[in-house]
Amino acid sequence: MDISLMRLKPVILLLMVVGLFALTIACGDAKEIIKEKIVEKVVEVEKIVPGPTQIVEKIVPGPTQIIEKIVPGPTQIIEKIVQVAPPEKEKRELVFAGLSWDSAMDQNGVARYIVEHGYGYPTSHIEGDTVPLFQGLREGSIDITMEIWLPNQNAAWEDAIAMGQVIGVGKSLEDNWQNSFLIPGYLADAHPGLVHVDDLKKDEYKSLFTAADSGGKAVLVGCLVGWACLGVQQGVTDDDGNVVGVGQIEAYGLSDHVFLQIPGSFGALNATIEGAYTKENAILHYYWGPTALAHKLDMRPLEQPAPASCPDEDPVHGCGWGPASILIAINPVVAVDAPELIPFLANWDWNAGNQLAAEGWRTDNKEALENAGASSEEIYSATGVWYLKNHEVWKEWIPAEVVAKVEAALAKED
Structure with a gap:
């Protein structure tokens, strides 16, 4: 019996070695399986990609997956990179000086329509006279004044320019x-x-x-x-x-x-x-x-x-007036908030022909508009619409895409 056991000992040892070897292989396979399961569970991995805007898509279970880019590695990251323009900033209301005479208000009617419908800025006006409205322009309660008369306002204008409170951006009326x-x-x-x-x-x-x-x-x-x-x-x-x-x-x-x-x-x-x-x-x-x-x-x-x-x-x-120089002026904040308006105002050309045409139409239609319940502001606005519909020169003041927007708005006017 002892002799038999001694003869079987090498066989038993061999079987043990084989068993251990098999176990080692099995354990190795188990590790690989575990790795595969880990890969299957790793889904939410993000990667920062340079650019103004990043959209990262992740693997989401479902019948169909769109793979835009595969990044090699122990774990696969599927990402879609799309760049879009930053959202357009909100455009604030721009306040015009509602000066108390016709030429200024006629110009407001035309300019405000272009600013609203061509450039997308809401507008309003504050009614008043030269001195208080110019002070408002200096302080920022007024954004745009379509008529600054010089030399009438020489002292106040030069002081405001020296203090950086106003900017002259264009010529208003021709010399008056x-x-x-x-x-x-x-x-x-x-x-x-x-x-x-x-x-x-x-x-x-x-x-x-x-x-x-x-x-x-x-x-x-x-x-x-x-x-x-x-x-x-x-x-x-x-x-x-x-x-x-x-x-x-x-x-x-x-x-x-x-x-x-x-x-x-x-x-x-x-x-x-x-x-x-x-x-x-x-x-x-x-x-x-x-x-x-x-x-x-x-x-x-x-x-x-x-x-x-x-x-x-x-x-x-103590002398007579020379020809008046009449300017368009803005508060400096407008140059920051609405810089695209500066070329438009610089190109503005409200000559005598434009003014007399606008005044003539308004004079002929004012009574009918008043009888229909129109306010003073609405009458000047209607004058602006009439002018834009019946004249072409304003299209030279603004880019083609802005002209298209204004024309689209005019097409909807009665």
């Missing part, structure tokens, strides 16, 4: 004329000796313009409160009370001969002037052109000292 001492043509023809402002010191001419409450002085129908031209007529002081300029009336020695009458509104100014001309009454008044009213009436200026006789040709020191 303005005059504080205009008389009707029929009156000039009847009194050929009335040719110079100094003649208003003579009783025979001064008496033509007196009124019951003027104290024997000639009434001058002047500019409105809030208009820079009023300062030119009656004088300007700075914030510290220092005299910037004495004004035309005092500089001409007319303080004892001329009574400055300040109209309550632009409409009142126009009505006073047109009423006098219609009745062929004597009137001494301020106005400017080219405008529809100046084009309609025969306004003749009295002679005044030449602009060159004043420091910086500023009439506040």
